[in-house]
Amino acid sequence: MNAIITDSLTKTFVSKIGPIEAVKDLSLMIKANSIYGLIGHNGAGKTTAFMLLNTLLEPTRGSGWILGLDLLKDQKRIRQLTGLLTENLRLYDELTVEETLLFFANLYGASPNIPDLLERFELTEWRKQQVDRLSTGMRKKVAILSACIHRPRLLFLDEPFSGLDPLAMHGLRDFINYLLEYTEMTVIIASHNLKELAGLCDEVGIMKEGQMVISGTLTKIKQEYGFHDYLQLQVDRVPTGLERLITNLAPGIISVANTPENLDVVLRTLREQNINVIDIEKQTAALEDIYQRVYQEVAQ
Amino acid sequence: MKGFVLLKKDIRTVLRNRRELLWMIIVPLVLLAANFYLQDQALEVRVAIVGDEALLPSLEQQVQEAEAAQIRLVIWPLSEAEAAKRLEQGSIHAYLVLQPQVITMYTNLAETEGAVAQAIFTDIVRDSNQQLAVKTLSELVDDPNSVLLPIDWQVVEASHPVNSTGQLIYSSLFVIMAVLTAMSLGQQSVTMERHKNTLVSLRKSPLTDRQIVWAKLGAGLFSTLLPLVVIIALTAVILPADFVTDPVFYLIIISISFNSVAFGVFIGAYARGSNEGNGLRFLLTLPAMFLAAVPVVLPFWLDRISSIVPSLISAQVVRGYFASGYTPTAGPIAFLWLTGFLSVQLAASYLGREE
Numbered sequence: 001m002n003a004i005i006t007d008s009l010t011k012t013f014v015s016k017i018g019p020i021e022a023v024k025d026l027s028l029m030i031k032a033n034s035i036y037g038l039i040g041h042n043g044a045g046k047t048t049a050f051m052l053l054n055t056l057l058e059p060t061r062g063s064g065w066i067l068g069l070d071l072l073k074d075q076k077r078i079r080q081l082t083g084l085l086t087e088n089l090r091l092y093d094e095l096t097v098e099e100t101l102l103f104f105a106n107l108y109g110a111s112p113n114i115p116d117l118l119e120r121f122e123l124t125e126w127r128k129q130q131v132d133r134l135s136t137g138m139r140k141k142v143a144i145l146s147a148c149i150h151r152p153r154l155l156f157l158d159e160p161f162s163g164l165d166p167l168a169m170h171g172l173r174d175f176i177n178y179l180l181e182y183t184e185m186t187v188i189i190a191s192h193n194l195k196e197l198a199g200l201c202d203e204v205g206i207m208k209e210g211q212m213v214i215s216g217t218l219t220k221i222k223q224e225y226g227f228h229d230y231l232q233l234q235v236d237r238v239p240t241g242l243e244r245l246i247t248n249l250a251p252g253i254i255s256v257a258n259t260p261e262n263l264d265v266v267l268r269t270l271r272e273q274n275i276n277v278i279d280i281e282k283q284t285a286a287l288e289d290i291y292q293r294v295y296q297e298v299a300q
Numbered sequence: 301m302k303g304f305v306l307l308k309k310d311i312r313t314v315l316r317n318r319r320e321l322l323w324m325i326i327v328p329l330v331l332l333a334a335n336f337y338l339q340d341q342a343l344e345v346r347v348a349i350v351g352d353e354a355l356l357p358s359l360e361q362q363v364q365e366a367e368a369a370q371i372r373l374v375i376w377p378l379s380e381a382e383a384a385k386r387l388e389q390g391s392i393h394a395y396l397v398l399q400p401q402v403i404t405m406y407t408n409l410a411e412t413e414g415a416v417a418q419a420i421f422t423d424i425v426r427d428s429n430q431q432l433a434v435k436t437l438s439e440l441v442d443d444p445n446s447v448l449l450p451i452d453w454q455v456v457e458a459s460h461p462v463n464s465t466g467q468l469i470y471s472s473l474f475v476i477m478a479v480l481t482a483m484s485l486g487q488q489s490v491t492m493e494r495h496k497n498t499l500v501s502l503r504k505s506p507l508t509d510r511q512i513v514w515a516k517l518g519a520g521l522f523s524t525l526l527p528l529v530v531i532i533a534l535t536a537v538i539l540p541a542d543f544v545t546d547p548v549f550y551l552i553i554i555s556i557s558f559n560s561v562a563f564g565v566f567i568g569a570y571a572r573g574s575n576e577g578n579g580l581r582f583l584l585t586l587p588a589m590f591l592a593a594v595p596v597v598l599p600f601w602l603d604r605i606s607s608i609v610p611s612l613i614s615a616q617v618v619r620g621y622f623a624s625g626y627t628p629t630a631g632p633i634a635f636l637w638l639t640g641f642l643s644v645q646l647a648a649s650y651l652g653r654e655e
Contacts, residue, residue, distance in 0.1 A: 054504055056652070076506065084504050090496040092309070094316040099309075106305040107505040146501070 003154050003186035004030040004053060006071070009062035011048055011210075022048040024210040026062070030188065030203070032153075035180060037197035038190040039291055040207035046190040047087065049207070050156050053188075054084050067153055080108065083152035087159040087190075089143045093132035097123055097142050100131055101149055108150035121145060121175065137168025141175065148179065154186045155179065161193040169193075173200060198287040206294050213294050218287065225293050227285040228257040234279040239269050258282065303511035306502065310489065310519030314526070324481065324527040332473055332535060348383040348395035471622040473535075475615050477528050478557045480585045483611070486520040486564020487581055490647070491574050503652055510648040513565055517644055520561035528553065548627050555636045556614035562640035562647070563610060569647040584611045610639045 009026040012019045023045045030036045038046050051057040053066060055075040064071035066078045091100055101114050118124045121141055131139060140160065148155050157176075161169055173196065179185045191197055197204060198218060205215035214221055222228065232255050238248060245262055246254045256266050270277065314321065378386070383395035387406060397404040493499040493516075502512050536544045543549040563584065571577030587606070606612040613635060617628045 051500075056500065056503055079504055080506060082504075084501065086497045086500045088497055089501065091498065092313060092496070094313045095309070099312070103305065103309050104501070104505070107302060107502075107507060109302075109506070 001032045002029050002065075003032040003034075004028055004064070004066055004188075006053075006064035007062055009049075009052055009064050009071075010060050011052055011057055012060040021210050023052060023059075026052075026210075026212055028205070028212065028215065030186065032067075032186050033180065033184050034202040035176065035187045035189065035200050037201035037204040038188060038207060039192075039194065039197065039204060039287075040190075041295070044207040045210040046207055047158060048210075050084065050086075050158055050188075050190060054082055054156060055079055080150070081153050083147040083150065083155040085144055085147040085155075085157045085160060087162070091131045091139065091143055091146065094130060096128050096130055097134070098127040100142055100146055104146040105149045110150040112149055112151070117145060117149075135168075136163045137165065137171065140164060140168065140172065144172070144175065148183075148185070151183060152185065155188070157187065157189045157191075159191055160189060161191055161196050169196060176200060194287040194291055198284075204287065206291060208295060218290075221290055222285055225290055227290055227293075228259060229285055230255050230283040231258050231263070232281040232283050233266075233277055235270065236276045236278060237273070239266075239273050239275055242266060242269055252278075255283070302505075302507050303515045306507065306512060306515035307518045310515060311522050314519065314523045321523075321527065324523075325530050328473055328477055328527070328531055329534065331476070332531075346392040348378040348386060348392050349398060350378060350380045350383050350395055351398035471615075471619045473531070474528075474553065474556075474618050474622075477531065478524065478553050478618070479560045479611050479614050481527075482520065482524040482557045482560035483564035483567070483581055483585055485523050486517065486561035486566075487568040487571075487577050488564075489516040489520050490565055490568025490651070491571070491577055494568075495574070499651075508648075509651045510644075513569065513644055513648045513651060516565050516568075516647075517558075517561055520564060521557055524557045524561060525554075528557075543622075549621065551633065552617055552621055552628060555633050556617065559610050559614060559636040559640040559643075562643040566643040566647040566650070569650040584609065587612055587615075610636055 006026050006028045009023060009028075010021065011023040012021050014020075026045075026049060038049065040046050048057065052059055053064070053071070055066075055071065055078050059071070066074075067081050069078050069081070071078065092103075095103065097118070098114060101112075101117065105112055105114070115124070115127075118127050123138070123141065123145075126134060126138060131142060134142065140163070144157065144160060147157070160172060160176075164172060176187055176189075177200075179187060189197060189201065201218070203215065203217050204221065206213045206221075214224065216224075232249065232253060234253050236252065238252070238254060239246070242265070245266060246256050249255050256262050378395065380395075380397065383392070384406065386392045387395055395406050397406070490499070490513075493502060499512075503509065507515075532544060564581065567577050567580050571580060587609075606616070613632050617632050617636075620628060
């Protein structure tokens with residue numbers, strides 16, 4: 001089942017310099033109970049897309065279905081079933097952690113077991129602490145909990161990793177995985193942190209100037225753009241006759257594109273030339289490289 | 301009833317922000333004390349009385365009864381010719397020709413300071429229709445040659461006694477609190493939600509824009525009226541404050557607070573940034589502040605504009621109540637409520653406007 005289906009969703013803003021198409025013909029299909037990453041430069045249209053999918057903006061044209069509900073007709077139901085963490089959400093400084101969660105729960109008429117949630121997310125100790133006295137990581141955790149306190153089936157997170165230290169980022173990653181595993185939520189993340197997204201997401205989409213340039217699994221995107229994972233081999237001697245297939249990275253270290261055909265040829269040659277492999281390391285093609293390539297190609 | 305969840309949160313936020321709340325009480329009290337001290341500097345006004353001397357004792361008694369009157373009156377019963385001569389020489393500030401229902405004041409405006417002229421109006425003939433007197437005075441001021449012309453006003457029954465404390469202190473105080481502060485609080489309640497990005501979370505929730513705006517209005521009213529109650533209680537203890545027991549006063553305060561908070565909420569929802577919001581608010585509130593403190597009659601065109609600007613109407617209602625003893629008619633009060641409701645409706649439609 002798909003959590004989100006959109007067809008040519010477009011949003012045009014009227015400005016002094018003329019109409020601006022913030023989102024252009026967005027056609028998406030996002031599977032339920034998966035994590036989808038949305039990537040793009042600032043102003044690429046990610047936040048506007050989030051606003052459209054949360055019914056906070058009306059599309060200029062196009063249509064969409066969120067959890068099977070019509071984006072244009074079932075706005076109230078959609079808002080009840082989705083959760084949204086906006087970028088730089090600062091919460092209410094004067095409220096305590098517990099009060100903040102209770103406030104958002106009451107807004108949605110939800111009655112979650114807040115002590116249990118606090119315990120699960122290691123916030124019990126801070127429950128009586130005002131939000132402004134928490135660390136950035138803690139605040140982010142409270143903000144995400146607030147966004148999903150009503151147990152939405154679809155959660156949108158806009159830049160959830162910004163301002164987090166590596167430890168907090170790790171905690172957040174676990175938290176998102178927990179949401180997916182135990183609550184069967186679908187999570188859509190817009191972020192510039194490509195490394196985190198690559199590790200978390202089942203599928204990613206790259207937006208540029210309001211348009212979705214490419215969307216799919218990382219493997220599919222890599223194939224489409226000719227990116228491969230690489231194997232880095234430490235050998236006691238550099239083989240000969242493989243110049244076309246291998247790259248010498250350092251004395252005794254070679255790199256080979258991780259495709260079955262390549263591997264077959266290289267391993268056979270190593271065996272024939274009696275070369276010992278001391279160590280093997282897999283180098284995954286970075287999402288960052290793909291992202292840069294996509295942006296370069298679109299620019300051309 | 302979801303709106304009450306937001307209202308409750310906002311009230312909790314206000315009460316928790318004790319420093320801010322304290323400042324909202326302290327600052328007006330400091331202003332009140334400073335104003336009171338400045339006004340307490342005795343001003344000697346020399347006034348001669350002409351006419352039916354039988355009226356004189358009651359006039360003197362009136363002045364003495366005015367506990368907060370800071371004007372030291374020196375009154376002489378003189379003949380009209382003698383009084384006019386002394387006025388021309390500058391040895392008296394004014395003379396009054398007393399008749400049972402009409403008092404005519406002669407004063408040399410070229411020589412008389414504004415404060416003295418004001419003192420004559422407010423403390424010598426307190427139960428009078430001052431609007432007529434002020435109007436005549438301004439006409440004289442507009443024409444520099446028209447000195448020594450008579451200023452007539454009918455002696456009318458005011459709904460309650462007025463005095464210079466009311467005119468100079470209370471009218472400014474309540475305009476500051478119920479117009480300036482109220483509008484600022486209304487604006488901030490929306491601007492802060494926008495600034496913190498929590499407005500999107502609220503709009504994303506099952507709350508409607510109208511519920512959000514009404515909750516903001518309720519919270520703004522709460523944070524305006526809470527310090528006002530404290531200030532009214534404190535001033536009633538230290539200053540003559542007959543208004544404390546007058547229901548009309550509370551009707552005025554609630555009406556103008558409602559209107560100002562509603563306007564503030566509208567500005568918060570309409571303005572794209574806090575600078576634009578502040579500019580709009582200053583445009584509306586500064587003239588009101590000025591009007592509350594200074595007895596002026598506006599030029600015709602400005603008068604026309606001011607008669608439809610809610611904040612200026614609010615200031616005039618407060619000033620009319622404290623300075624002239626008027627009970628406001630239903631018209632201005634109804635206008636304030638009507639424009640208040642209109643502001644709330646507009647705020648709801650602008651809250652989620654696309655940028």
